[in-house]
Amino acid sequence: MTLPQALIDRDSPVPFYFQLAELLEHEIVSGRWEAGLRLPSELELCTHFGVSRTTVRQALGRIEQEGLISRRKGQGTFVQESRPRSWLLQSSAGFFQDESARMGRRVTSEVRRADRGVLPAWASDLLGLEPGSAGVTLERIRSCDGLVAMYNVNHLPEKFADTVFSLKPDESLYERLHEEHGVEPVGGKRELEAVPAEELLANLLGVRPQMPLVYIESVTWDRAMQPFDCYRSWLRTDRMKIDIEVAAAPANATAAVDATRRAVS
Numbered sequence: 340m341t342l343p344q345a346l347i348d349r350d351s352p353v354p355f356y357f358q359l360a361e362l363l364e365h366e367i368v369s370g371r372w373e374a375g376l377r378l379p380s381e382l383e384l385c386t387h388f389g390v391s392r393t394t395v396r397q398a399l400g401r402i403e404q405e406g407l408i409s410r411r412k413g414q415g416t417f418v419q420e421s422r423p424r425s426w427l428l429q430s431s432a433g434f435f436q437d438e439s440a441r442m443g444r445r446v447t448s449e450v451r452r453a454d455r456g457v458l459p460a461w462a463s464d465l466l467g468l469e470p471g472s473a474g475v476t477l478e479r480i481r482s483c484d485g486l487v488a489m490y491n492v493n494h495l496p497e498k499f500a501d502t503v504f505s506l507k508p509d510e511s512l513y514e515r516l517h518e519e520h521g522v523e524p525v526g527g528k529r530e531l532e533a534v535p536a537e538e539l540l541a542n543l544l545g546v547r548p549q550m551p552l553v554y555i556e557s558v559t560w561d562r563a564m565q566p567f568d569c570y571r572s573w574l575r576t577d578r579m580k581i582d583i584e585v586a587a588a589p590a591n592a593t594a595a596v597d598a599t600r601r602a603v604s
Contacts, residue, residue, distance in 0.1 A: 340376050342387050348547060355390050356397035357545050362388075363398060365577065367407045367418055378408065378416040404485060447485070448508045452478035455500055462494035465558040465569040475500040477512065480543060488579045490543050493570040512568075513559075522567055527559035540573055551576065 343362050347355050366372045379387070384395045399416060402408055410416045458466070458474040468474070477493040493512065495503060502519050506512060516522040535549040544552070553574040558566050 340372060340379060342379065342384075347388055347390060351547060352542055353545055353547060356394045356401070358547070359384075359388055359390060359394060359398035360401040361546070361577070364402050364405070364407060367402070368577065372418045374418050376418045377414075378418065380415070446509065447482045449480040449482075450477070450506070450508050451480060452476065453503055453506070455497060458494050461556075462569050466494070466496060466566045468496065473497045475503045477503050477506070479508075483578070486578055487543075487545050487575070489572055489574045490540060491570060491572045493568055495568050499567070516567070522561050524559045524568075525562050526564075527557055527566075529555055529557045531555050534573070536573075544573065544575055546575060 343366055345362055347358050349355075351358065363378075372378075378384075378399075381392055381395045381399075384390075385392055388395075399408065399410075403410065407419055408416050409419050453476070455473060455475055458468065458472055458476075460470060462474065463470055463472045466472075466474070474497050475495050477495070479491045479493075480487060481489045481491055493503075499516060499520065502515050503512070506515055513522075513524055532554050533551050534554040536544065536546050536552050538548055540546075540552065541548040541550065546552075553576050555572040555574070556569075557572070558569040561567050
């Protein structure tokens with residue numbers, strides 16, 4: 340087994356064990372380390388990466404929780420089969436809840452901010468509101484199976500403020516909007532691009548600065564074709580690959596299906 344040449348960035352605010360876990364996880368998920376291979380000993384990892392045994396054990400514990408390695412008493416640590424890691428962007432109601440049901444993943448959210456205020460110009464424009472309109476902002480970090488996967492900032496009209504403020508950390512925003520206001524998402528527009536992780540995003544998502552992220556800007560419409568939510572999201576593609584299913588549009592369709600219209604809420 341060949342260890343990665345990349346080393347720990349000692350000037351980064353990202354904890355050493357987190358960086359090491361990322362390096363080891365990448366070798367497994369990329370297929371460079373095949374299932375059944377035995378990992379080097381803790382001492383060998385300490386020497387190669389220049390970190391303490393505590394750091395190595397924390398890193399191994401993290402990727403063991405992901406099911407990527409297994410430890411066998413008296414034998415060592417071995418690579419496991421990597422699990423499926425693609426999420427279908429196939430529901431305007433929010434793929435986190437869909438994936439939880441489809442793949443049995445545990446979905447959690449950390450709410451960093453929920454408040455009223457003047458909406459950003461881009462948000463009021465997407466929501467069809469006058470510039471300077473008041474609204475509500477919901478900022479969350481979202482995880483699957485305990486691993487941070489996405490940073491998400493939603494902006495909604497002010498009438499939804501009470502719903503947003505009462506939202507529990509692991510609840511679906513769109514499910515609550517449907518229950519309390521009868522709002523049902525039926526479509527939207529999604530724009531995706533690759534962006535480098537700036538320092539703030541790197542800290543929030545636990546990645547190295549300048550690591551590529553997928554950036555999504557989105558607006559979602561209800562059955563009356565009225566926009567009720569817009570958001571910006573930054574995704575870790577090493578943990579959340581995107582799988583888009585394309586279907587033929589009906590014969591009488593006036594426009595092509597927007598494959599990126601189905602995304603996270």
